[in-house]
Amino acid sequence: MSAFKSSREITTASIVFVFLLAFGLILDGHVFAEVGNDNCMACHQDQSQLKAAHRDCLSCHVGSEEHARAPTRVKPTEVGTQQCMDCHGSDRHFAQFAFSDHAQAGLECTACHGIHEPAFENRDVGLFRTDPSSAQCVSCHQDVRAQFHMTSHHPVIEGGATCVGCHNPHSSASLSLQSRTEQCTDCHQRVRGPYVHEHPAVVEDCSTCHNPHGSPNRSLLVMDEPMLCLTCHSFANNRHGLTGSNALTEAALFQPVPGSAFRQCTSCHAQVHGSAQDQFLRY
Ligand code: HEC
Ligand code: HEC
Ligand code: HEC
Ligand code: HEC
Ligand code: HEC
Ligand code: HEC
Ligand code: HEC
Numbered sequence: 001m002s003a004f005k006s007s008r009e010i011t012t013a014s015i016v017f018v019f020l021l022a023f024g025l026i027l028d029g030h031v032f033a034e035v036g037n038d039n040c041m042a043c044h045q046d047q048s049q050l051k052a053a054h055r056d057c058l059s060c061h062v063g064s065e066e067h068a069r070a071p072t073r074v075k076p077t078e079v080g081t082q083q084c085m086d087c088h089g090s091d092r093h094f095a096q097f098a099f100s101d102h103a104q105a106g107l108e109c110t111a112c113h114g115i116h117e118p119a120f121e122n123r124d125v126g127l128f129r130t131d132p133s134s135a136q137c138v139s140c141h142q143d144v145r146a147q148f149h150m151t152s153h154h155p156v157i158e159g160g161a162t163c164v165g166c167h168n169p170h171s172s173a174s175l176s177l178q179s180r181t182e183q184c185t186d187c188h189q190r191v192r193g194p195y196v197h198e199h200p201a202v203v204e205d206c207s208t209c210h211n212p213h214g215s216p217n218r219s220l221l222v223m224d225e226p227m228l229c230l231t232c233h234s235f236a237n238n239r240h241g242l243t244g245s246n247a248l249t250e251a252a253l254f255q256p257v258p259g260s261a262f263r264q265c266t267s268c269h270a271q272v273h274g275s276a277q278d279q280f281l282r283y
């Protein structure tokens, strides 16, 4: 037998039911209405390490509403570079990220940036403790790390320079040679031209002669003198050798510059980066 005696009573009951349902909706609004940060925080209390600008959960965990409604059934969505770019993309520093070596190698922003906690806390980064960002770089670039332990090196371990002083992790590392040289002379003002007598090799690219990271040779040289210079200059073709074929006067012909071979070329050609007075880059 039915609990309701007539169709009229059934109608009344349904109206009351619908009313209660609607009232319930208002009371329990957060379940059916829009899910906000408060909902997330109700279950995920400890977000104390989040930066103030990163407190809007759904700006990164886009589309996690379903998860908030049924956390055990629905996983929240993955956070990818796209979410970061939604806000940071308009900053010109990151506009080139898609073309960077890092993005091409499949790295996301979160490979280097921890959002809720530092991304690299317990990595073995040896002596690179002075600068956390350089420490992070060498944790992946182990081969480069070794170069900074060579006898001549840029003082990154010592805290006098950093990887990001020369590299922008957010854009392409393959800078043009021109801008690379400019980058070096930004810090090394003394070497900067223009000179009356330029050394073309220097104008072209500092790293022809210097390893920017480290080297077993002094002054970060890729190779020791005189071999370094002899990769481009030949004795056969100048007055240091025995033929003196480049001599300008007859008397000078066959008179080699004494003792020049197998010494440090820069003991005479001291202005190897360029000279204001001497064509032969001596002073
Ligand atoms: C009713 C409680 C509850 C609410 C509300 C809730 N979560 Fe969760 N969340 C959980 C639980 C429980 C887990 C663990 C689930 C698991 O391990 O399968 C979890 C896991 C997660 C994870 C980690 C998933 C993983 O793969 O490890 C993220 C991220 C997350 N929640 C984000 C959010 C965001 C963002 C919101 C708000 C939109 C939210 N949660 C709302 C309970 C909740
Ligand atoms: C700026 C982007 C961003 C914002 C904003 C953000 N998250 Fe996350 N969240 C991430 C990323 C990325 C991960 C994956 C782990 C990581 O890289 O830290 C993550 C992981 C999580 C996890 C699982 C790992 C853990 O730490 O337990 C939870 C839970 C979580 N987020 C909750 C939240 C809540 C709640 C909020 C809002 C208070 C929030 N997130 C805001 C990016 C964000
Ligand atoms: C809702 C917008 C928004 C989203 C999404 C967002 N950010 Fe941010 N983020 C900001 C704002 C605003 C700042 C503070 C201003 C600034 O430094 O540019 C900031 C600051 C930062 C900083 C500097 C923090 C510091 O200590 O100075 C980093 C790093 C960062 N965000 C990385 C990320 C990454 C990685 C993601 C993606 C997982 C992300 N952000 C997603 C808005 C956002
Ligand atoms: C290979 C590691 C790496 C990746 C990948 C990376 N970053 Fe960074 N990011 C760094 C380092 C290191 C710094 C500190 C730079 C400095 O001190 O000059 C930094 C600084 C920042 C800053 C704060 C300083 C600033 O220039 O405003 C923001 C914001 C930021 N990154 C966002 C992002 C976003 C967004 C992405 C992804 C599109 C991303 N990063 C990818 C390593 C990385
Ligand atoms: C999570 C691992 C990781 C971190 C952290 C990281 N890198 Fe990379 N980096 C890579 C990968 C992978 C590549 C692409 C493969 C390669 O050439 O080694 C790359 C490529 C590069 C390149 C271009 C290499 C080339 O052959 O031209 C440079 C330069 C570079 N990274 C510098 C940095 C600097 C500076 C930092 C710190 C701010 C850093 N990386 C942090 C993984 C990382
Ligand atoms: C003084 C500037 C300078 C500093 C400091 C510096 N680099 Fe470099 N790095 C360069 C230049 C210039 C090149 C390109 C060399 C070439 O192409 O001959 C380069 C090349 C690279 C490459 C690609 C080629 C290779 O040797 O594998 C990686 C990876 C790299 N650097 C990572 C790092 C890391 C990690 C740090 C910090 C520990 C760092 N660099 C510090 C200037 C610098
Ligand atoms: C961010 C600043 C900075 C940039 C950029 C920079 N250097 Fe340096 N460099 C230094 C510092 C600091 C030292 C160590 C102090 C000194 O010896 O003068 C140094 C030292 C050197 C030395 C002498 C090393 C020795 O053992 O005597 C050479 C050579 C050198 N740098 C070449 C370069 C080249 C080539 C570039 C470009 C790829 C470059 N530097 C870019 C800061 C910089």
Ligand code: HEC
Residues within 6 Å of the ligand: 181, 184, 185, 188, 190, 191, 201, 202, 203, 205, 206, 207, 208, 209, 210, 219, 221, 266, 270, 272, 273
């Ligand atoms: C043709 C090879 C060559 C090129 C190219 C070159 N250098 Fe050098 N550099 C040398 C030699 C050799 C020394 C050692 C000089 C000495 O011991 O007297 C040196 C020494 C240095 C030193 C340390 C001593 C000093 O004079 O302060 C710095 C810094 C330096 N070079 C920076 C640069 C920069 C910056 C560039 C690019 C603009 C560059 N070099 C290009 C050969 C070169």
Ligand code: HEC
Residues within 6 Å of the ligand: 199, 200, 201, 208, 209, 225, 228, 229, 230, 231, 232, 233, 265, 266, 269, 272, 279, 280, 281
């Ligand atoms: C990458 C090739 C290259 C390297 C390495 C190189 N040079 Fe040069 N050098 C040149 C070129 C090109 C010229 C211009 C030649 C010309 O004008 O006839 C030049 C010119 C010179 C001159 C002036 C010659 C003249 O006729 O006015 C001297 C001196 C000199 N180099 C010395 C050196 C020394 C010392 C070294 C080693 C530290 C060295 N060079 C390494 C390419 C190089």
Ligand code: HEC
Residues within 6 Å of the ligand: 226, 229, 230, 233, 237, 238, 239, 240, 246, 257, 258, 259, 260, 261, 262, 263, 264, 265, 266, 267, 268, 269, 280
């Ligand atoms: C003992 C001093 C001395 C040493 C060491 C020396 N030079 Fe010279 N070099 C000179 C003098 C002096 C001239 C100029 C000759 C003239 O006035 O005609 C010269 C001229 C040059 C020239 C330009 C003229 C030509 O004949 O092409 C080049 C290039 C050169 N030297 C390269 C080198 C190289 C490379 C080394 C190392 C293997 C070196 N020098 C070592 C003294 C020296």
